[in-house]
Amino acid sequence: MxxxxxxxxxxxxxxxxxxxxxxxxxxxxxxxxxxxxxxxxxxxxxxxxxxxxxxxxxxxxxxxxxxxxxxxxxxxxxxxxxxxxxxxxxxxxxxxxxxxxxxxxxxxxxxxxxxxxxxxxxxxxxxxxxxxxxxxxxxxxxxxxxxxxxxxxxxxxxxxxxxxxxxxxxxxxxxxxxxxxxxxxxxxxxxxxxxxxxxxxxxxxxxxxxxxxxxxxxxxxxxxxxxxxxxxxxxxxxxxxxxxxxxxxYPIPPFKPMAKTEVFVKEMSIARTPMAMYAWQGPAYMTDSASTVAADVFSTITGLNSSKLQQALIDKGLASSAGLSYNTSHYTGTISIFVVPNPTKLKECHEEVMNQINQWSKPDYYTDEQLADAKAILLRDHSRELEKPSSIPSSLSFQWCSTSLDYYTDLTDNYQKVTRADIAKYISTYITGKPMAAGMVLTPELSKQVNAASFFVVK
CATH class of the missing domain: 3.30.830.10 (Metalloenzyme, LuxS/M16 peptidase-like)
Structure with missing residues (x-):
């Protein structure tokens, strides 16, 4: 279940x-x-x-x-x-x-x-x-x-x-x-x-x-x-x-903002494939609904094969997968990047992830064409969802619980209205210069071999 x-x-x-x-x-x-x-x-x-x-x-x-x-x-x-x-x-x-x-x-x-x-x-x-x-x-x-x-x-x-x-x-x-x-x-x-x-x-x-x-x-x-x-x-x-x-x-207690960036390396014998995650506290629907929409569009941009994130990490062999996501929430949501690094290039992969994050606030990080492509993907995803009636109630009820019925109805149209300014506001408000939590899991043998704690840091 x-x-x-x-x-x-x-x-x-x-x-x-x-x-x-x-x-x-x-x-x-x-x-x-x-x-x-x-x-x-x-x-x-x-x-x-x-x-x-x-x-x-x-x-x-x-x-x-x-x-x-x-x-x-x-x-x-x-x-x-x-x-x-x-x-x-x-x-x-x-x-x-x-x-x-x-x-x-x-x-x-x-x-x-x-x-x-x-x-x-x-x-x-x-x-x-x-x-x-x-x-x-x-x-x-x-x-x-x-x-x-x-x-x-x-x-x-x-x-x-x-x-x-x-x-x-x-x-x-x-x-x-x-x-x-x-x-x-x-x-x-x-x-x-x-x-x-x-x-x-x-x-x-x-x-x-x-x-x-x-x-x-x-x-x-x-x-x-x-x-x-x-x-x-x-x-x-x-x-x-x-x-x-x-x-x-029975009020929900407010989620406290992170006070500082926290980073860790976790050694696990079952982590045969190393993994890394970078996360921030993101927008809440009830205080910044516009950024919850911009977050989805920007995540879709970074998932394009043509995006700088995918080209820098996947095309250059630093990682086998890398994805940015935001979990829409009534209260504070999570923004995260999940990466499966190349075990032989852990340091290079981490440094490139940080390099990409530092570029997100630059206006030339993505093109107008990529913005249009991301909006088209979100529109197609919605159209495919409507082809299966049994899946529609779940999407509707999720939004009713975390956002509203109006939000659900307007979402596809609002994706098409997202501007560069909306995305820039989202990134500056929740990501650039903001405290983050970052972690890597890998085997003790690989951790010792590469001395992961020496380079897995956030400056």
């Missing part, structure tokens, strides 16, 4: 419901329809009749960013328990039998700022699919025997990650970037917390975050929006509003 805090007042249930209707209709693409139920549940129906299927997804604003150390990893465990027993199907065997009867493809994911669940079913099974997901999200039954089986499954995912040197590199970089708030950027969790989880702790998560006014229901496929809204309200309309905004009642 596959994140500027503003001070807000806690609202009463009546106040919340009233405020929900105070907001206008969000902008949505053609064929998308939105409705907010009286209990606060937002419903989006996407009419797409390419295939006679319908995907039902429900997303909750929950995930790593809601977890202090004592709950680290439990949003992920909660996701796994979603597909177990509930009021309508009191054991997992009955639940699985029902999914088989519906011919459902189903899964869930847990990230920093979203937990989502989906079922893809035949179009004639919409009512049954909605009832199944309703039973799971509203009326779960947390049996100790089910948790006893699922805890090692979730912890096993963690252990598989730990078998990868890339995960250790990412984890150690994250510790430097987020300090004592690292659990709010690490959905995988903490072994001891996962393995000692109880049904009572599952109920704590449910009671905090699993409410209609903190959730989005998406119905996408061969369906008419009138029918989708009617069925959604009939089935989910009785789900009671929490009477509070979870993110006001």
């Amino acid at each position: 596959t994140l500027k805090i503003t001070k807000l007042l806690t609202l009463t249930a009546v106040g919340i419901i009233s405020s929900l209707f105070a907001f206008g209709q969000p902008r949505l693409p053609q064929g998308y329809f939105w409705k907010k139920l009286p209990n606060g549940l937002e419903v989006v129906v996407i009419e797409n009749s390419k295939v006679p299927l319908t995907t039902i997804e429900i997303a909750v604003k929950n995930g790593a960013y809601t977890e202090g150390p004592e709950y680290s990893g439990l949003s992920h465990l909660f996701e796994h328990m979603f597909f177990k027993a509930n009021k309508d199907y009191p054991d997992q065997e009955k639940f699985l039998k029902r999914t088989q009867e519906l011919g459902a493809i189903w899964n869930g994911t847990t990230g920093n700022e979203r937990v989502n669940y989906y079922f893809t079913i035949g179009k004639d099974s919409l009512d049954a699919g909605l009832r199944l997901i309703n039973a799971s999200i509203r009326f779960p039954i947390y049996k100790e025997e089910d948790m006893k089986k699922e805890r090692p499954v979730v912890d096993g995912e963690f252990q598989r990650n730990e078998s990868s040197p890339g995960f250790h590199l990412y984890y150690d970089i994250s510790k430097l970037m987020w300090g004592d708030l690292i659990t709010r950027k690490m959905p995988i969790g903490i072994h001891e917390v996962i393995n000692s989880a109880t049904p009572e702790k599952m109920m704590v998560i449910k009671d905090k975050y699993y409410h209609p006014n903190n959730s989005l229901l998406i119905i996408c496929g061969d369906v008419k929006h009138e029918d989708g809204f009617k069925k959604a309200e009939a089935i989910f309309g009785s789900w009671p509003n929490s009477g509070f905004d979870p993110h006001v009642k």
